[in-house]
Amino acid sequence: MSHAMIPGTLPGTLPATLPGMVCHVAGVGLLGPGLPDWESGAAALAGRAPWTAAPVVPPPPAMLAATERRRTSLAVRLALAAASEAVSRAGLPADAPDTVFASSNGDGAVVGAILEALHAPGGAISPTQFHNSVHNAAAGYWNIGAGSMCPSVSLGCHDDTVPLALLQAAAQVASERRPVLLCLYDAPLPPPLDALRHTTLPFACALVLAPEPTPGCLATLRVRHLTAGPPDEPALPAGLAALRAANPAARALPLLAALAGGGTGSGAGGGTATLRLGLADGGAVEVGLAPC
Numbered sequence: 001m002s003h004a005m006i007p008g009t010l011p012g013t014l015p016a017t018l019p020g021m022v023c024h025v026a027g028v029g030l031l032g033p034g035l036p037d038w039e040s041g042a043a044a045l046a047g048r049a050p051w052t053a054a055p056v057v058p059p060p061p062a063m064l065a066a067t068e069r070r071r072t073s074l075a076v077r078l079a080l081a082a083a084s085e086a087v088s089r090a091g092l093p094a095d096a097p098d099t100v101f102a103s104s105n106g107d108g109a110v111v112g113a114i115l116e117a118l119h120a121p122g123g124a125i126s127p128t129q130f131h132n133s134v135h136n137a138a139a140g141y142w143n144i145g146a147g148s149m150c151p152s153v154s155l156g157c158h159d160d161t162v163p164l165a166l167l168q169a170a171a172q173v174a175s176e177r178r179p180v181l182l183c184l185y186d187a188p189l190p191p192p193l194d195a196l197r198h199t200t201l202p203f204a205c206a207l208v209l210a211p212e213p214t215p216g217c218l219a220t221l222r223v224r225h226l227t228a229g230p231p232d233e234p235a236l237p238a239g240l241a242a243l244r245a246a247n248p249a250a251r252a253l254p255l256l257a258a259l260a261g262g263g264t265g266s267g268a269g270g271g272t273a274t275l276r277l278g279l280a281d282g283g284a285v286e287v288g289l290a291p292c
Contacts, residue, residue: 020224021174024292025259026214027090029082029183029206032056032250033243037085042260044240045253051239056202063094063145071128072141075107075187078204079138080145083183086206090179090214094146097179097208098172101139102155102165104248105199107132108189138185150178162251163277163285169209170223177211186249203247205256217292218259224286231278234258251277258289 028038033053035041043049058077060069063084072080079101087094110132117125131137136154143152153172157164162184169182185204189197213220233254236244240257244250258273272291276284 020222020286020288021170022220022222023170023173023180023209023211024213024220025207025218026092026179026210026216027086027088027208028218028256028259029085029087029089029204030256031058031078031081031085031205032203032247033201034239035203038089041256044237045257046260047237051237053239053243058202061141061145064141068141068144071132073107073110073132073137073187074202075103075109075185076132076138076141078187078202079103079183079185079206080142082185082204082206083142083181086183086208087181089216090208090210091216092179092208094142095148095150097181098150098176099139099142099148099152099181099183100155100165100169100172101136101142101152101183101185102157102161102168102249103135103138103184103186104156104158104161105186105189105197106135106156107137107187108193108197108199109187112190112193138183142183158280159248159251160279161248162255163279166255166277166287167223167225167285169207170221173209173211179208179210182207182209184249184252186247188247198245199247201243201246201250203243203250205249205252213292219289220292222288222290226276226284226286228282229276229284229286231284232274232276234273234275255287258287 030038030041044051058081061080139152169180172180183206189199234257244253273289275287
């Protein structure tokens with residue numbers, strides 16, 4: 001994928017000299033422990049309400065027919081729940097935006113089950129598990145349920161998945177001038193995979209990024225790639241910091257906290273903030289937030 005920057009102009013109060021790609025947050029979806037949706041989660045992320053861990057039970061994806069619903073895994077249900085909330089809050093039909101679905105691990109539970117089956121005598125693999133093992137399974141279910149013919153990208157970038165998926169989505173908005181649904185998700189891994197890749201809690205979030213401000217717009221983002229620069233993220237409450245460490249997709253929590261008006265800056269609270277999401281090569285994806 002290209003890291004070429006597309007200049008943009010930013011309404012609000014961010015410095016006009018800061019280059020990058022401009023997009024606007026039209027809607028957010030959220031599902032994780034103690035974060036059942038964006039409204040409740042934003043209050044906890046901004047410090048307006050206490051955060052308490054609670055089990056995550058993704059709802060059955062209503063957008064799918066009963067036969068398809070039964071085939072979905074936990075990872076897919078997480079992704080579809082967050083994505084559905086985001087487009088609903090953005091006031092868009094589900095088939096309207098282009099999509100970027102991003103998962104650090106893919107569907108580890110399905111892959112683990114396939115590996116166990118291959119290890120067993122006979123090595124019979126469930127067709128449904130094979131169907132769900134591809135990295136774009138969540139995107140495929142979304143496009144089926146939404147009836148979408150829009151372009152879709154599925155990414156897996158290990159620990160860099162959150163910042164690079166955001167960079168990809170912002171680039172699409174800036175270049176195509178179309179709304180993009182960005183969905184980040186990961187589910188716990190089974191043994192023995194969990195010993196090599198720490199993912200113990202389920203989490204998903206989604207952003208609808210638009211080329212122009214929309215009614216109810218949460219924030220304007222300016223996104224750019226830096227070849228060097230230390231990470232700079234809002235501090236999270238202890239419990240949420242532990243969640244961030246327990247799931248690669250939850251590395252989006254500092255950005256969500258800034259959108260909610262928490263951390264070191266504010267998004268929905270009416271101010272500006274700048275975050276740098278670190279990359280494994282020592283670079284960063286810098287995100288400037290300002291009012292729409």
